[in-house]
Amino acid sequence: MTEQRKASKVRSLFIDDLNDYQQSHAEKDYVLIDVREPAEYEAGHIPGAVLLPLSTLEGRVHALDPRKELLFYCASGRRSQAATLLAEDAIPDAKALINLLGGYYAWEGKELVDFPRLTIFHHTDDPRQVLHQAMDLEKGAWLFYSHAQELLKDSPMGETARALVDLERTHAQVLYRLLARHYPEDPLPPFQELFQSLEGSIMEGGTPWPEALGRLQGSAPDDCVPFGELALEIEYASYDLYRNAAVVTVGEPVREIFFDLSAQEKGHVRVIAKTFSKCFPEAHG
Helix, strand or coil: CHHHHHHCCEEEEEHHHHHHHHHHCCHHHEEEEECCCHHHHHHCECCCCEECCHHHHHHHHHHCCCCCEEEEECCCCHHHHHHHHHHHHHCCCCCEEEEEECCHHHCCCCCECCCCCHHHHCCCCCHHHHHHHHHHHHHHHHHHHHHHHHHHCCCHHHHHHHHHHHHHHHHHHHHHHHHHHHCCCCCCCCHHHHHHHCCCCECCCCCEHHHHHHHHCCCCCCCCHHHHHHHHHHHHHHHHHHHHHHHHCCCHHHHHHHHHHHHHHHHHHHHHHCCHHHHCCCCCC
C-alpha cells in the first residue's frame, strides 16, 4: 500500500510540454531542477532551472520543498529518472515528482549560458538589503531601456522599450512597497527620491547596462531585431535570477516577491516576442 501511494506521486512529462506546464502553474508551485554537472549547466540550461547535480543529490535533496511539484531534467532523461527515484525515497511526502523525458537534448526553447548571478544577493542575510539590491538591479534595467528607447526612436521596438521602462520602474515600486510594509521601523524616503539615488550600475543578469547599450549602438535605428534579441536575453537572465533566488532565499516575504517578479519577467518576454512581427512588415504587391 505504501509503495502504491509513493508511486502515484511520480510521473513523466515530455520536455516538449514544459512550456504548457509552466504557463498553467504559478512560479511558486514548482521547482525545475537540472541534475547535470555544473560544467553542463554553465554551458547551457533551461531558464529558471536550479542546479542540483545527481552526483550530490542524495546529500542535498532534503532541502527541496515537498509542498512544491519537483521537475527533474538532465541531458536525455536517464539521470533525471534516477534523480526522481532517489527523491521518491528521500521525500516521501513530496507533492509530485516529475521526470522530463527527452531532457536538455530535446529542449527547443531559449537556453541560458553561465550561472545565474545569485552572488548579487549573497553579501547579506538581511532581507532589507536583499530587497534594496533587487531595487538597484531594476534601476539598472530601467536605465538601459531608457537609453535604448532614445536609440530606437520610432522603430517598432522603440514602443516596446518605452513599455519596458515603465515596467522596470513598477518592479522597483513593488519592492519599495514591500520594504515599507514589512519594515516600518526603518522609514524610507519617498519612492522617487530613493529611486533617483540608486546607482543601478548592473542589471538583473549581472551585466552592466552601459555594456549592453554598447552592443546596440552599432545597429541602424530602424533595425529592431538586435534590440529585441538583446532584450530577450536580458529578460531571460532576469527570470533565471529571480526564479533561482526564490528557491534559495530565506524569508517568506522575499521569497514570494521573487516568485512574483520571475513571473512578471516572463510577461516581459511575451511583450518583446510579440513585437518581432512588426520588424518585418508584410510586403504589398
